Amino acid sequence: MTFICDGNPDYLRGGLINVHKRRQVYSKVEEIKHLQRDAYNFQLVLELQNYFTQYRLTPDDELHSLSHELEPKMVVHRRATRSRSSTNLSSTTPNFSFFKPNSKHLSTTTLRT
Numbered sequence: 001m002t003f004i005c006d007g008n009p010d011y012l013r014g015g016l017i018n019v020h021k022r023r024q025v026y027s028k029v030e031e032i033k034h035l036q037r038d039a040y041n042f043q044l045v046l047e048l049q050n051y052f053t054q055y056r057l058t059p060d061d062e063l064h065s066l067s068h069e070l071e072p073k074m075v076v077h078r079r080a081t082r083s084r085s086s087t088n089l090s091s092t093t094p095n096f097s098f099f100k101p102n103s104k105h106l107s108t109t110t111l112r113t
Contacts (some may be wrong), residue, residue, distance in 0.1 A: 001025070001028050004021065004024045005021075005025065006022040009021070
């Protein structure tokens with residue numbers, strides 16, 4: 001809905017109403033109403049419920065630090081000249097220790113299939 005509303009003008013050249021945009025909005029609203037019409041009968045899967053309730057949420061600052069470990073910031077070195085070919089991009093080697101087994105970030109809970 002956001003893409004329809006933000007990505008399409010309300011009015012066309014000459015001040016005409018954008019009927020195509022209105023039809024897209026109408027279609028999306030009808031689709032949402034259709035999906036809300038019937039109640040969903042979800043069955044409880046205890047293994048999934050236990051997995052999600054025992055999952056440790058990682059604080060944002062820790063996730064931010066971890067993202068910098070996995071993908072360090074690119075450092076841009078510029079020479080004194082203005083030519084494009086003088087830009088040199090370099091980076092340190094990423095630390096992928098996050099992907100090692102038994103890492104504190106990975107859950108040890110297993111789900112039955």
